[in-house]
Amino acid sequence: MGNSRPKAKTMRRFGEVLIARPKYQRIVDKRPYPPGMHGKEKALRRGRLSDFGLQLTEKQKLAFIYNVGERQMRRYYLKASRMPGVTGDNLLALLETRLDNLVYRLGFANTIWAARQMVSHGHILVNGKKLNVASYQVVPGDMITLHQRMRSNVQVVEAIESRGPLPEFVSYEEASFTGTLIRVPNRQEITIPVTEQLVVEYYTRKT
Template identity: 45%
Template sequence: MARYTGPKTKIARKFGEAIFGDDKSFEKRNYPPGQHGNNRRRGKKSEYAVQLMEKQKAKYTYGILERQFRNMFKKATRASGITGEVLLQLCESRLDNIVYRLGVAPTRSSARQLVSHKHITVNGELVNIPSYQVKPGDVVGVREKSKSLLVIEESLQNNKSVYEWMSWNSEKKEGTLVNTPERSQIPENINEQYIVELYSK
């Protein structure tokens, strides 16, 4: 697989924020990676560099590869609404992201693994495609045989996040996507306008 499996803290330091969630190593060394770290003199970034960084940040945050991300952008441009906003909504509606947001998995990469290993159902049917687009009204749940998995139990216990656009039934271990989130409800620190400008060149 062409998925990024390298050191995550290094990527987080590159962007100057913990994009993969809580990271003690990042807190200790909150400066760019490399031999000179903070001391290296960096000139003013070009407009293109800023736009590219924003796109890379979005890709790493959601764990999406370039071709997939570009296809999502094309889909967003065809849809009605603000392109950048629609793009983030498409990212948020991915099954692996929904599983992560519901608290079933502690990170997006572990959520992707749960989906790939057939632990997750959508409307009662097993779905093992992490990029599957969940629609409002869809019920995302944990497969009956997987409900006792330790990783799922621990993640649900430690989950403190509540999102207005989804509901969770702790007894059945399933959640419903109530509606597509508005941009103001998406907590990710991404400037989607830069991504639109980059792809529009």
């Protein structure tokens, strides 16, 4: 489901593995410098980023991890800033509870990109009804079910068999291929290599 090379190049540019998959780790370990003819030279010349550079990098990492564009990311920030509580925590919770991300977290797909494709192609049901909107905001109690026709798909079977422990904020019923969002995740449960406060600072200076 998709070519891994563009994703690996992006992670090499950031200088870290943003998606915990062995193939990405191998690629970044083998070439721990930015892509391109002068990647090694750039790595040697790379100095300390400015405050804005750090903020921009964290924002780009967050957008990459959740596969969202700039317009969407800005809307999520504005929504998070209006919610009670810590804006950064709210932002991550909104992204983490997107439908495509929860399809990925449940192990129906190996990557967020494959998960988005599954949703877009109508392979996912929410509360028993087909839903093809990847950005749908899942709320506690919503049930996410893999469509019957996809349960024997080779790539899906491989993804399910290779998935790690499920997050504590979801439950899963193996017999029906159904996951349920139990509650909104807290910051400690969202294990991504991003400093969300820098993302908040990026958008704060942009408004």
